[in-house]
Amino acid sequence: MRKTDNAALWEFREAATSTFARKATLASLMVAGVFSIGRLADWWFREEHVASLPLYLLLTFIFWWGIARMVIVWVSYLRISKPRWQAPQDGLRVAIFTTSSPGEPLSMFEKTLEACARISYPHTTYLLDDTQDPRFREAAERHGAVWLELVGLPGAKAGKINAALQRTTEDFVLVLDPDHIPFPNFLDEVLGYFRDPQVGYVQVAQAYYNQYRSFTARAAAEQTYGFYGPTQMGMHGLNCAVAIGANCTFRRAALDSIGGHGIGLAEDLITAIRIHAAQWKSIYSPIVVSRGLVPEDLGSFCKQQLKWARGVQEVLFAEVPRLWPKLSFWQRVSYLTVGTYYLSGLTTALFLLIPYLYFWFGWLPANMDFFGFLDHWLPVGLVSLSIYVFVQRWLCHPEAERGLHWRGTFLKFACWPVFFMGFVLSIWDGEIPYIPTAKRAVKQFTPFVRPLLVHQVLFVATLAYVVVRRFYYTPEARLELTSANTWGMVLFAALAFFMTLGGLYAAYQSLKTKAEDPWASVDLTRITDRLQPARKHKSAA
Amino acid sequence: MKTIAYRASATLLVIFLGLCVFSLLVFAGSKSRGPLEDLAAGVTSKVAYLEKSMAGGYSRTGRAAALQRFDRYRTQTGLLNAPDTLLTGVYDNNTEESYESVTTLEDSLGFKLPIIHFYTAWGSRKDQGFPQLRAQTISDLGSVPMITWEPWLNDFDPAVYPVPGKPSQVNANGLTAIAAGKYDAYIDKWARDAKAFGKPFFLRFGHEMNDPYRYPWGPQNNKPADFIAAWRHVVTRFRLQGATNASWVWSPHPAYTTYREFYPGAAYVNWVGITTLNYGTVAPWSKWYTFDEIFGKAYDEFSHYGKPLMISEIGSLGVGGNKAQWFKDALASMPFKYPAVKAVVLFNNSNDVSTTYKALDWSITLDKPVLTAVREAVGGWHPATASPAL
Secondary structure, rough: OOOOOOOOOHHHHHHOOOOOHHHHHHHHHHHHHHHHHHHHHHHOOOOHHHHOOHHHHHHHHHHHHHHHHHHHHHHHHHHOOOOOOOOOOOOEEEEEEEEEEEOOHHHHHHHHHHHHOOOOOOEEEEEEEEOOHHHHHHHHOOOOOOOEEOHHHHHHHHHHHHHHHOOOOOOEEEEOOOOOEEEEOOOHHHHHHHHHOOOEEEEOOEEEEEEEOOOHHHHHHHHHEEEHHHHHHHHHHOOOOOOOOOOOOEHHHHHOOOOOOOOOOOHHHHHHEEEEEEEEEEEOEEOEHHHHHHHOOHHHHHHHHHHHHHHHHHHHHHHHHHHHHHHOOHHHHHHHHOOOOOHHHHHHHHHHHHHHHHHHHOOOOOOHHHHHHHHHHHHHHHHHHHHHHHHHHEEEOOHHHHHHHHHHHHHHOHHHHHHHHHHHHHHHHOOOOOOOOOOOOOOOHHHHHHHHHHHHHHHHHHHHHHHHHHHHHOOOHHHHHHHHHHHHHHHHHHHHHHHHHHHHHHHHHHHOOOOOHHHHHHHHHHHHHOOOOOHHHHHHH | OHHHHHHHHHHOOOOHHHHHHHHHHHHHHHHHHHHHHHHHHHHHHHHHHHHHHHHOOOOHOOHHOHHHHHHHHHHHHHHHOHHHHEEEEEEOOOOOOOOHHHHHHHHHHOOOOOOEEEEEOOOHHHHHHOHHHHHHHHHHHHEEEEEEEEEOOOOOOOOOOOOOOOOOHHOOOOHHHHOOOOHHHHHHHHHHHHHHHHHOOOEOOOOOOOOOOOOOOOOOOOHHHHHHHHHHHHHHHHHHHHHOOOOEEEEOOOOOOHHHHOOHHHOOOEEEEEEEEEEEOOOOOOOOOOOOHHHHHHHHHHHHOOEEEOOOOEOOOOOOHHHHHHHHHHHHHHHHHHHOOOEEEEEEEEOOOOOOOOOOOOOOOOOOOHHHHHHHHOOOHHHHHHHOOO
16 A cells, blocks of 8 residues: 555644534533543442452552543643644744764655755754765755764764754754655744744644554554644643654754753653743644654564653653652643553553463452443443544544544554563663664564563463363362353453454564655655645745 | 623533433443343353353263252252152352362262252342352252342342332331332342243242341331231242242241241242251350250141241351260251151351351361261161162
8 A cells, every 4th residue: 555645645734723612512521421430430449349459459550540541631631722823923043953863764864855945934954964974965965954964972863953053043943853754834834833932842743654554654653643633732731732852843042941952762751841840831733744754663663662661751750850849730740641651561561460360370359240340431431432532623634543543552552561661671770772673684573572472372371271271170069150250351361362463463564564765755846735825934925 | 700600601511411421321321231231141151051061071970960860859840849858958158159168068978969058138239130150050060059038128229229218227118118019120030030040949038037136027127917928929920920940938937936927828838948056055145955946846837837848057056065966966867757857958157147246157067076977867868768869
């Protein structure tokens, strides 16, 4: 399937505005949700449900952790808002920073630099280069960009950005990932917000153009749709919108006030929390004014996730406590929620363990009747699903992004070992291990797939053990009364087995995905921002 | 002022709409819960049955095969209600997940027990409906299920079974409410599920109804006539549902001679059950009674009803006398002395908290002298009862 040149992707997009009726509907759903959760809690926390207290507490933690996060997201949805577009002032001095590193394909830079040149608001593009490859300099100069050689700086991208800040003077800096192809109206869309002198940075959506190339790519993209739509819009409403490292335009004064761009595995988040703590305002604008690449193979995706999981928890341990007094209430909630996102690796691992504890040791965490649970959980589930679907009206590109995002769910499930590893590493303050990128010629399974394979083998072996034990070694007098618990737990474990198949499929497909240069088929002349002619900067007319 | 009114009304509207959605979901849940639970119970018992028939070939070697000679009672209500032998049985409290405690006891006794007894209460909870899986388990193990069915009324959902007055007083005049049909939905459902079970079972409803100190269905809340009316009503509901596989065990306490006033009538009773527990000197109000002292007095009167008699709970504590001797005296001459007794059900409860503050241990599983006494006593029955060797 080759849809990277699909014209619909190369149009300016923006999320819907929030109206009173929409908010009222959403709020009604949330009231129903809160009552349903109250009813569920009233049922859950009953003494008769405790089978083994430690396990019950563990199960309660896993389950209510998820519910609490969901409620926090709901509350932020109530504050969904979209900043009102303002025409940028004339004569602002704007820099675009994009970085290149050894091994990155030159042709991608050709495309990105050419697209930068087509951005209509006057600006200077800088290529922050440490490839030591003369062709990169030639490409930059051919597209009117300034080439800055920044070799051997610590802190990867952020180190180069800080060095470039020293060597430039523009008041506004757009940090653009080199795989992102900006639309001509990019700066016209964001610069107006800096009329408010309090605004420190303006983040826009990250959208992709290669999600159709593989299951992993599509699943990874699906995981981001909600975040760049209703979630960040809600965070914007609470002045908590986070910078995402790419597609973020900073006010130089804001970066200066925190001593430059943050350095670390989650440098974007470090920068955002520091700018918030320095009392700057943040803007999130739900618009698509660039499209980039999402990882296409499972190995790259997992590497990216591991880096984030480790980095985000570093922010939780290192930045949040330090900056706590300077953050607003909702900023605290927001950074705590973001900082603990990858804890789902731990909760999923524990969740997976439950049926095995029963099979191996006969431990049951709770005496909960399945239908009693269903009766109390279903209203919560249905309301939550309704809210999930309802807020999709605030996606940046609803026609393409709507749905139940089952691929994203499968992939997130399959990544629990990655998140878990990130969690463990951040407790130990360990380094991310070096995981070589599979050479394109040598096709092999990514090492991230091993825990999944172990899980599958464990399931099959345990199933065999259960069947043999039940059929040959269980006393007749025990068989029937334990049948429901045993096969119920088998079903529970089988669900995880089934979910893991998604990850294995992604790994298998990653073996066969042909390496291509998706940017090659992108025709920059077909990018349309015509939907918003009024907003175009007059210099481009 | 206008803004405040606007905002307040918007908030109220949102809360109202949210409550509507919530109520709708809960309503839909309560409407679909019953059928879904039935479906789940059906699937659960089918899976349990299938698994058992596939596993280990228990049909030939299992407990049911050893109890095959009792199959005619287990499968035909008519024979169960007019038995020509003396059946033995047990209640054991450690049977949550397994009847191994029963098979262990049987191994020690040297004979199998064709009746397995358990208790269940009335109520709205899922585990208070007809205990389908447990009845099936007992039946598949080759025994007749005996269910003591206790009409506690506090566990009913007040939304479905409204009662006048405070919820704490739901048991006052409870039997009148039952007789008036207030709980028919529950009774009918239970009866239909019992009918679907299909095999005969003992149903001991509202036991020890003449004991004024025990259960809420006793004389402290109800008159004898109320009990009779409730009993007849329940039996009639079962008959209307076609649940004729229930064998009704009317089971008063012999210590209170008022029991005559509670007899519901020959047309509504299949068996007469008598509790015979010796508390020994465990409490100030108790003393050591032999079996004959407890049961003998009542036997003549009970046998006049013309129904088979069942010692529905037989047991003795060990405080104040010789427990093994008590069992020997009770059982050895049973078929000769008390020929109307057709069933003896051991009360093998290691943790009885129903009478005293301290848990009482009635169990005999680990008591070698008692096991020997019971084994020898029951072993001596065959000539008198002409029943096949156990």
